[in-house]
Structures are given as structure tokens and as C-alpha cells.
Amino acid sequence: MIPPVTGRRARTPAAERIDAATARLAAAGVASPRADAEQLAAFVLGIGRAQLLLVDDLPAPTATRFEALVRRRAAREPLQHLTGIAGFRYLDLAVGPGVFIPRPETESVVGWAIDALRAAGASGGGAEVAPVCVDLCAGSGTIALALAGEVPGARVHAVEREPAALDWLRRNVTSTGLAVEIHEADVADEPPPSLARLDATVDLVVSNPPYLPDADRATVEPEVGVHDPAAALWGGPDGLRVVRAVVRLAARLLRPGGLLVIEHADGHGESAPALLRADGRWQDVADHPDLGGRDRFVTGRMARPGEGEHR
Numbered sequence: 001m002i003p004p005v006t007g008r009r010a011r012t013p014a015a016e017r018i019d020a021a022t023a024r025l026a027a028a029g030v031a032s033p034r035a036d037a038e039q040l041a042a043f044v045l046g047i048g049r050a051q052l053l054l055v056d057d058l059p060a061p062t063a064t065r066f067e068a069l070v071r072r073r074a075a076r077e078p079l080q081h082l083t084g085i086a087g088f089r090y091l092d093l094a095v096g097p098g099v100f101i102p103r104p105e106t107e108s109v110v111g112w113a114i115d116a117l118r119a120a121g122a123s124g125g126g127a128e129v130a131p132v133c134v135d136l137c138a139g140s141g142t143i144a145l146a147l148a149g150e151v152p153g154a155r156v157h158a159v160e161r162e163p164a165a166l167d168w169l170r171r172n173v174t175s176t177g178l179a180v181e182i183h184e185a186d187v188a189d190e191p192p193p194s195l196a197r198l199d200a201t202v203d204l205v206v207s208n209p210p211y212l213p214d215a216d217r218a219t220v221e222p223e224v225g226v227h228d229p230a231a232a233l234w235g236g237p238d239g240l241r242v243v244r245a246v247v248r249l250a251a252r253l254l255r256p257g258g259l260l261v262i263e264h265a266d267g268h269g270e271s272a273p274a275l276l277r278a279d280g281r282w283q284d285v286a287d288h289p290d291l292g293g294r295d296r297f298v299t300g301r302m303a304r305p306g307e308g309e310h311r
Contacts, residue, residue, distance in 0.1 A: 013057035014041070021070045028074040031221075036079050040069045043083045076222035089146050093172050098164025100232035101223075102142040105290040106208050109263045109297045110146045112288060113206050116259055116299075117151050120203070130155050132198065134253055136187045136207040136246050139165050139232060141172040141180060143206050148178040155179075159195065161186040162231050188245045191252050198253050205250040208263040213239035239265050240275060251281050256304040261297055269295025276300045283307055 011019070018037050025033035042049040044066045045058065058066055069082050078101055080086040086095045088102045089110065095101055117131050130153040135144035138158035148156040158173075158180050160166050166184055173180045185192030187209070191199070212233050217225065224233065235241050243262055250260045260282070264272045269287050275298075276282045282300035290296035 012055070014052065014055045017041070017058060017063065017066065018052070021066070024070060024074050028076065030073060030076070036073055037070065039079060040073065040082065041066055044069065076226070078223045078227050081227060086140070086142075088142050090149060091142075091145055091176065093140050093142060093145070094175065095140050095168060097227070098162070098229055099168040100139045100165070100208075100228050102140065105292070105294075105296055106142060106263060108288070108290045109206065109208065109261055110143055112297070112299065113143075113204060113259070113261045114147065114150050116261075117147075117154070117204060120259075131203040132201055133157070133204045133206065134159065134195070134198065134202050134250075136205060136249065137209040137232070137242065138169055138182075139208070141169045143208060144169075144180045145172060145176055145178050147204075147206070148180050149176070155181075157181045157183060157195070157198065159183045159185050159187060159192065162229065164229065165232070187242065187249050191249055195249075195253065200253070200255050202253040202255060202258055204259045204261070205246075205253055206261045207243075207246045207250075209235065209242040209246050211235045211239045211243060211263065211265045211268065213237060213265070213267075235265075238271070239268065240271065243268075243272060244275065247276060247279055251279070251302065254302040256302055258302045260300045260302070262299075263297045264295070266294040266296065268298075272298040 018041050021037035022033045025036055030036055038049050038052060042052055044062050072082060073079060080095050080101045084094060084096060085092050086102045089107055093102065131151060132155045133147045134157045136159045138144050138160040141158055144156050144158035147154050158169060160169055169182060183192060183194045185194055210233050212235060214234055214237055243264060246262055273285050273287045276285045281303055283303050285300045287295055287298050
């Protein structure tokens with residue numbers, strides 16, 4: 001006869017360490033304390049998060065390292081700075097101080113861009129063979145590398161001006177082995193000299209520019225305001241200063257019928273599309289939500305001859 005179950009399985013020392021870390025991170029205001037505690041435990045053990053169920057305890061040196069990382073996370077140092085890795089779609093990108101940490105919201109932006117390129121290829125829209133793509137304000141290479149990895153034959157260019165971010169971008173291009181041409185340039189240049197040869201030839205321009213309004217400086221979480229580089233965050237009084245520069249440069253780079261995709265703040269769902277319409281060179285202007293339902297990115301198509309202005 002099988003004896004009845006009289007209680008829950010005892011918590012292992014490893015589980016108790018993670019419970020304590022979770023409580024500490026929650027008390028510090030970390031948004032996802034359990035997930036972060038488990039990811040740090042898995043990181044110091046060199047295993048996948050799902051394998052933690054098989055761990056009885058952390059060896060003493062590993063436990064010491066885990067506790068140190070938990071202290072740093074409780075001080076609101078970004079998880080990705082502690083592990084050195086940010087997952088994005090099918091990529092694991094190296095990140096750290098000096099470069100913007102990729103966010104899940106940008107996956108919606110990239111997904112739309114990839115789907116649009118594939119649809120253009122299927123319909124004979126001109127991008128079916130080796131589409132030319134430009135990622136403006138490329139940071140760690142998040143968008144550029146996703147395009148290079150998921151769009152067969154794509155010729156991808158990544159534009160970044162900040163020296164620290166360029167170091168991370170070069171590192172990720174080298175480590176992934178994906179074909180991305182790097183340009184050290186400011187999108188506000190008219191145009192960046194290294195991009196002049198691409199004028200009116202590009203199929204897709206994508207950008208995740210600095211777009212937070214200056215008034216948000218006092219309200220962002222420490223992981224953002226303290227640890228993300230200011231150059232990747234702040235877009236002037238209305239948050240659209242760099243977006244305007246991206247629109248101007250994209251209009252030079254894109255061929256007629258080429259596509260523009262720009263990520264923006266969730267408060268720009270009306271102002272970003274209005275900016276493109278007022279410019280007068282864009283057709284099919286539309287705004288799109290992210291997976292959380294928040295206004296997240298605007299798209300437009302460069303007018304072809306004879307289409308006229310779309311305001």
C-alpha cells in the first residue's frame with residue numbers, strides 16, 4: 001500500500017537562497033524579483049534557468065558570487081549588466097555600461113519590419129533579392145543583427161555615433177558572424193558622408209532613436225536613468241528631436257516605395273505619425289502598438305513619382 005502524501009517536498013538550500021534573493025529584490029523595488037533571482041542563480045551555475053529544479057545547493061564560492069550579484073541587482077544595477085547578455089529574438093547580445101539595453105518592445109518593431117520585407121519580396125515589390133537595410137542609432141546592433149540573421153541576403157548597415165556603443169556594436173557583429181556594415185556617424189549630419197553612396201537605394205530604414213521627453217528625467221527607473229547612456233534616451237523637450245533627424249535622413253536614403261519604421265515613446269502615438277504626414281513625402285503612414293497594447297512605432301512608405309503628397 002502506498003502511504004499518503006503528508007506534506008510538500010522540503011525546500012532545498014538552493015531554493016531557499018533564491019527565495020531569500022527574491023524577497024530582497026522585491027523589497028528593493030525590482031519589477032521582476034523572482035525571475036531576476038532565478039536568472040542570476042542560473043548564471044553563476046552556468047546552467048539554464050529550467051535546470052535550477054535539479055540543483056540542491058550552490059557550492060560555497062558560487063553562493064558568494066550569487067549573493068554579490070543579488071546585492072548589485074538590489075541596488076538597481078541592470079540584470080543585463082550583471083550577466084553581460086541581453087536576449088533579443090533569436091540573438092544573445094553582449095551589453096554593458098555605455099550602451100542601451102535592448103527592450104522587448106523593440107521586438108515588435110523588428111517583427112513588423114521583417115514581415116514587411118518578406119511581403120515586398122513575395123509581391124515583387126523590389127526587395128525580393130538582397131534588400132538594403134539601414135539601422136539608424138544602432139546601439140549594440142539589436143535591430144541590424146536581427147535583420148541580418150532573419151532576412152536572407154539582406155545587406156545591412158548599422159549607424160551609430162557614440163564611441164562606447166560602437167565598441168559593443170563591433171563586438172556583437174564579430175561574435176555573431178553576421179554581415180553588418182558599421183558606420184560611425186551622427187544621423188543629424190546632412191548626410192553622414194559614409195552613407196552618401198546609399199542615397200535613394202535603400203529598401204528599409206529602421207530606427208530606435210532617443211525618444212524620451214526631457215521631462216521624464218525625474219521619473220524613469222534607476223536601471224534606465226542611471227545606467228542607460230543619456231545619449232540613447234533623451235530626445236529633447238517633446239522627445240522627437242532625433243526622430244525628426246531620422247525622418248530627414250531616411251527620406252534621402254530610401255528608394256521610392258522604400259519603408260521607414262521608427263520606434264517612439266508611448267505618448268507619441270499621434271505626434272509621430274503627424275510628423276511624417278506634415279513632411280509630405282510619405283504614404284501609408286500608420287502607428288502600431290507593441291505587445292502590451294501601447295503605441296510604440298510609426299511606419300511610412302516613401303512616395304513614388306506621381307503619388308503626390310500624403311498629409
